[in-house]
Structures are given as structure tokens and as C-alpha cells.
Amino acid sequence: KVEEEMDIVMTAVRTIRAQKMSYGMTNKQKPEVYALSDSSMHRDVIMRQATDICALSAAGSIKSLASPAEVPKGCGVSVVNESLSMYMMLAGMVDPKAELAKLEKKEVDRKAALEKKMQAVNRAGYDTSVPDSVKEKDAAEIESITKELAQIAANIRDMRGAMI
Incomplete structure (x- = not known):
């Protein structure tokens, strides 16, 4: 049980x-964090270990929420x-307009990289002339860029929400 609880704590940290890194925050910036869980065990562990989580993650405070309706705007x-x-x-931690501009530029750059990689993979003769190790590397890179684009899209959505 203790190992399971510590795993929850370290995963949260x-x-x-x-998340702080993806928004360009420094360790001096200590945002409020809200934990939303449908598991009472997760909520209990997070709240019992809130001080440790705040210290290890450089967060200002952690509050537990019971429903998505309780999530404040700008998160x-x-x-x-x-x-x-x-x-x-x-809100108040990052400049939403500047951060949004950086995220949109990064999204354009990563989409271009994905398109370039997809063109290379889809070219004639790729399946027959390229070694399997290179195909696996290309597939992993495409998956990585796709995940990164999903995270960037979520961050853009969050920034737009923070501007309201």
C-alpha cells in the first residue's frame, strides 16, 4: 500500500x-494546483502528502476537487x-498572449516536421529499400511528434482559456 501511495505522489510530482516546464515556468513561480479525482484513495493520498508534493514540484498549494465544475477558470x-x-x-503566472504566440509557432514548426517525415515514409520504394531499424525509428519519431502536437494543442487551448 505504501509503495502504491508513493507511486501516486511521485507521478503527481x-x-x-x-506541466510547469511546458508553460515555461521557473521554480520560483509557485502556481496553485488542483487535484481532481474520482477515486477517494487518490484524493486522500494527494491531500495527506500535499506538503511533500508542493515541495518536490515547486507548487504553491494543492487543493482537492470533487467535480470538474469546481475547476477555476484559467487553469x-x-x-x-x-x-x-x-x-x-x-492566470497571473504566464503572459497568455506571449505564450500563445510561442505555442502557435511551435505548433507550425512541429507540423512541418511531421509532414516532412510523413513524406519520407510515404515515398515510393520506402517499404522495400529502407532497413527495418530505420522504419522503426521513423515510426517512433512520428509517434513522438504526434504526441507533442497533442500536448501543444492542449496548451494552446489552456492559454486561450486563461485569456478569458
């Missing part, structure tokens, strides 16, 4: 740190697992 979200999501208050 990694999620918060990754970005990261899914920890199927029953736990972490919402981070972005």
Missing part, C-alpha cells in the same frame, strides 16, 4: 513539474492517470 490540465488529473492555475 512529475506531472506538475512537466491548464494534465492527466496523471485514468482517475486523477492535475489542474494548474495559469
